Amino acid sequence: MALISRDIFQAAKALNEGEVIGIPTETVYGLAGNALDGNVVAKIFEVKERPSFDPLIVHVSGVDQVSEYCEKIPEPLAKLADNFWPGPLTLLLPRKKIIPDIVTSGLPRVAVRVPSHPLTLELLKNLDFPLAAPSANPFGYISPTTAAHVNAQLGEKIPFVLDGGNSQIGLESTIAGMEGDEAVIYRLGGLSIDSIENLIGKVKVTSHSSSNPQAPGLLKSHYAPKVPFRLGDIEVLLKESEVENERIGILSLSKEFDQITPLNQVQLSPSGNLNEAAQNLFAAMRKLDDLDIDLILAEPMPESGLGKAINDRLRRAAVKD
Numbered sequence: 001m002a003l004i005s006r007d008i009f010q011a012a013k014a015l016n017e018g019e020v021i022g023i024p025t026e027t028v029y030g031l032a033g034n035a036l037d038g039n040v041v042a043k044i045f046e047v048k049e050r051p052s053f054d055p056l057i058v059h060v061s062g063v064d065q066v067s068e069y070c071e072k073i074p075e076p077l078a079k080l081a082d083n084f085w086p087g088p089l090t091l092l093l094p095r096k097k098i099i100p101d102i103v104t105s106g107l108p109r110v111a112v113r114v115p116s117h118p119l120t121l122e123l124l125k126n127l128d129f130p131l132a133a134p135s136a137n138p139f140g141y142i143s144p145t146t147a148a149h150v151n152a153q154l155g156e157k158i159p160f161v162l163d164g165g166n167s168q169i170g171l172e173s174t175i176a177g178m179e180g181d182e183a184v185i186y187r188l189g190g191l192s193i194d195s196i197e198n199l200i201g202k203v204k205v206t207s208h209s210s211s212n213p214q215a216p217g218l219l220k221s222h223y224a225p226k227v228p229f230r231l232g233d234i235e236v237l238l239k240e241s242e243v244e245n246e247r248i249g250i251l252s253l254s255k256e257f258d259q260i261t262p263l264n265q266v267q268l269s270p271s272g273n274l275n276e277a278a279q280n281l282f283a284a285m286r287k288l289d290d291l292d293i294d295l296i297l298a299e300p301m302p303e304s305g306l307g308k309a310i311n312d313r314l315r316r317a318a319v320k321d
């Protein structure tokens with residue numbers, strides 16, 4: 001198992017030695033390594049068992065670092081960076097040559113983000129290189145929001161997880177870039193579309209991949225539990241289901257269902273708060289996935305604020321490719 005600790009100097013030492021480690025961010029935990037070293041980046045793909053056509057996000061300590069790795073930030077994106085960094089926003093920017101091809105899968109843009117977790121920001125400030133980091137889950141599975149989640153699945157393959165507690169946002173970053181003069185959102189995430197549009201006006205939201213149609217964060221089936229997962233009106237699904245009630249788990253926003261034991265139910269936010277629901281989402285999916293059951297039923301959230309991004313993840317969890 002990996003060593004779990006809050007010691008950023010130990011984390012920095014491992015990274016300086018070319019190791020790949022778990023790091024906390026406010027969105028989800030990342031599987032991090034030196035973004036400027038192609039061999040280290042290759043190790044990230046290997047540990048995650050991720051196909052190499054899917055590029056990685058480069059994490060930097062501040063907007064002042066961006067010019068080392070990218071050409072100029074186009075205006076509407078610069079405004080987003082000024083307002084929302086550090087935070088759950090990733091920008092696709094024209095890359096400089098210093099970024100190895102393997103980081104971007106050879107694409108002309110590199111994904112960059114300034115995370116807001118204090119430990120990881122401090123760590124980045126102590127390093128001479130930025131950190132490439134995908135979410136620290138095996139390819140296709142639910143993203144981790146605690147150090148224990150990372151350790152449970154990747155602990156055998158990495159020496160260290162920097163423990164920063166529970167991820168405060170709980171959903172991966174929102175990904176934005178430009179197409180011509182238009183700002184485009186490629187992945188719904190921890191920064192709501194409303195917050196973005198309040199600042200820069202209407203944006204295009206596309207479900208097409210920013211990189212490759214097969215890109216995992218954007219694959220139809222992703223974030224998928226091992227137990228079959230269905231999304232819809234829970235009362236209706238319960239009536240339709242042929243699985244016995246004892247073998248069913250339920251994921252709801254706030255409602256409890258009398259037919260099912262409370263042990264097999266998770267309410268994401270008893271008060272109906274969608275930020276709280278986002279924070280609890282992935283841990284709840286993991287908890288239900290670890291029960292001895294045959295079916296998980298989930299209901300869609302209201303389509304406001306982070307509800308849209310939560311629904312995106314629930315839909316992908318429900319798809320079986």
Ligand code: TXA
Nearest residue numbers: 027030055056109110111134135172173210211215217
């Ligand atoms: O919140 C997050 O974004 C977390 C934390 C650790 O920062 N990271 C994360 O990384 O979710 P990952 O690898 O699981 O998802 C990143 C997505 C990829 O699926 C890919 O499609 C897109 O970002 N992406 C990365 N680099 C890109 C590039 N150069 N061009 C187009 N899309 C890119």
Ligand code: MG
Nearest residue numbers: 134135143217
């Ligand atoms: Mg991911």
